[in-house]
Amino acid sequence: MREVVTLQFGQQSNYVATHFWNTQESYFTYGADEESPVDHDVHFRPGLGADGNETFMPRTVIYDLKGGFGSMRKINALYDMQDDPVDSSLWSGQPVVHRQQPITPSAYQQSLDAGLAAPELSTSTVKYWSDFSRVYYHPKSIVQLNEFELNSTIMPFEKWHTGEDLFANLDKEHDILDRDLRPFAEESDQMQGLQIITGLDDAWAGFSTRYIERLRDEYGKIPVWVWxxxxPVNGLSREKRILKMTNKARAFAELSSQASLIVPLAVPQVGLPPSIRLDPSSPWHVGALFAAALESTTLYSRLRALGSVNSTSFGTITDLLNVYGKQTIASLSMAVVDPQTQAENRGKKTESALNGRGDDDHEVIAGPDLDDMSAEGSREDSTILDVDLSSPEELDLQSGRRHGRRRAHLFSQILTCRAPPDESDNHQVRGSQRQGEYVRRHRQKVHQLRSTTLFPILDSFPSILRSHDGSAIKDGAALKTSLTTDSSVMNKVRGLRSAVIRYIGVDEREVIGNELAEIAEGYKEGWSSGSDDDDDDL
Structure with missing residues (x-):
């Protein structure tokens, strides 16, 4: 077993996670002669329903505000209770029941419940993340925080300290970890890590940061990944943008010492490639884009055929990316790959095996072409994909820094390619003796995972991924993703610090400023000459 327990914090994150869970559910096979390429025990847990039948539900805890769950009930059809809770009440008098008008399930959900063909979803019909959910959750997975209401204008849930204070109050009253997380963690035989999907620029950043601080007290050695x-900030006022950047700066300052890996996810403000057609105002669309990248880049952690836990765990990938122990922020990018182009490109390079094992469905391979590699590890060694989800615009937050940048120094990169098999697969794992000698002399910087398991396109997934002719991709998409640690993070963090430091209270300004400066310094170690001129040009 190599279980991953997921924590979901907030409306934006739950859109992403819902797409993720729908994708995991689609990997299930039900025929006796079929075997799924995915090990379901990683993300799903067995259990018993109210009727005694076996259930299989996600290992996750979902937090959202009042009204954020839409029509989803805490007690679903698999765990429905026949007894009226009023009957077992200690109160012998006549109860008075006040009920709020329930939210009507979407037409998509009603069709799923009735076993009928689901209608096509659109941005106008998806109002909550539960409107397109295809998965049942355990009642313990549903945690509604009634102290705040979704989209409230009177008490908006948008400031760091609001989330921080909410966690402190709830934890003092209930011991949140003991109540919500521990049941899922204790039933895991060999937990490989905790996967946290959280808002990074609103009050959920403060809430989740305090949550992770508690996690470190309880599970000090477990890898903790934060997505x-x-x-999207287009259309927001200047005050709202500053608030979001300030929340993000605080999150970086505190999470960098608590989380094993932090991966910021943002829709690029510049134009997207023709392969992606996205409505940035729709959290359903944005969540789908993030989920496709997240699900693809973590595919290695749940594939059956990869076999060895040590070569496919959260911990191993964290160690590969965090080269000098201070590089916990990684950049995520992705690209939609046309199968014909993919076949041509894959035939151009010869690569060597990373763990000495390959098979027809999945293989872990390593390294770019030998002639392109250098001991310095420049950006030329890495693969640059179409869509950078790591807030690349933050490189321009500092005035006067838009020109003359040097190439970013590459520390490490994890490449994931999921595409149909082609003839070039027959020689992809045959490396030369010269390559083997090079890898022994120099630390490998680029690591690749390749799988023929395509990203499934479900009826709950919007038509945002396009082929070379502009048509919507159906059934399955060939995707590439890269998870990278490089020196560009240094300038991003410096730019963020410069943009928001004046808006942070005097009592916290020095501490947060120093933390961000220390994070930036962590991306100089091991390669920088220490020259001030070099720092400015990077």
Whole structure:
């Protein structure tokens, strides 16, 4: 077993996670002669329903505000209770029941419940993340925080300290970890890590940061991955943008010492490639884009055929990316790959085996072409994909830094390619003796995972991925993703610090400023000459 327990914090994150869970559910096979390429025990847990039948549900805890769950009930059809809770009440008098008008399930959900063909979803019909959910959750997975209401204008849930204070109050009253997380963690035989999907630029950043601080007290050695979801800023006022950047800066300052890996996720403000058609105002669309990248880049952690836990765990990938122990922020990018182009490109390079094992469905391979590699590890060694989800615009937050940048120094990169098999697969794992000698002399910087398991396109997934002729991709998409640690993070963090430091209270300004400066310094170690001129040009 190599279980992963997921924590979901907030509306934006739950859109991403819903797409993720729908994808995991699609990997299930039900025929006796079929075997799924995915090990379901990693993300799903067995259990018993109210009727005694076996159930299989996600290992996750979902937090959202009042009204954020839409029509989803805490007690679903698999765990429905026949007894009226009023009957077992200690109160012998006549109860008075006040009920709020329930939210009507979407037409998509009603069709799923009735076993009928589901209608096509659109941005106008998806109002909550539960509107397109295809998965049943255990009642313990549903945690509604009634102290705040979704989209409230009176008490908006958008400031760091609001989330921080909410966690402190709830934890003092309930011991949140003991109540919500521990049941899922204790039933895991060999937990490989905790996967946290959280808002990075709103009050959920403060809430999740305090949550992770507690996690470190309880599970000090477990890898903790944080996917930091950010809301598109186009159309927001200057005050709202500053608030979001300030929340993000605080999150970086505190999470960098608590999380094993932090991956910020943001829709690029510049134009997207023709292969992606996205409505940035729709959290359903944005969540789908993030989920496709997240699900693809973590595919290695749940594939059956990869076999060895040590070569496919959260911990191993964290060690590969965090080269000098201070590089916990990684950049995620992705690209939609046309199968014909993919076949041509894959025939151009010869690569060597990373763990000495390959098979027809999945293989872990390593390294770019030998002639392109250098001991310095420049950006030329890495693969640059179409869509950078790591807030690349933050490189321009500092005035006067838009020109003359040097190439970013590459520390490490994890490449994932999921595409149909082609003839070039027959020689992809045959490396030369010269390559083997090079890898022994120099630390490998680029690591690749290749799988023929395509990203499934479900009826709950919007038509945002396009082929070379502009048509929507159906059934399965060939995708590439890269998870990278390089020196560009240094300038991003410096730019963020410069942009927001004046808006942070005097009592916290020095501490947060120093933390961000220390994070930036962590991306100089091992390669920088220490020259001030070099720092400015990077």
């Amino acid at each position: 930091g979801v950010q809301e």
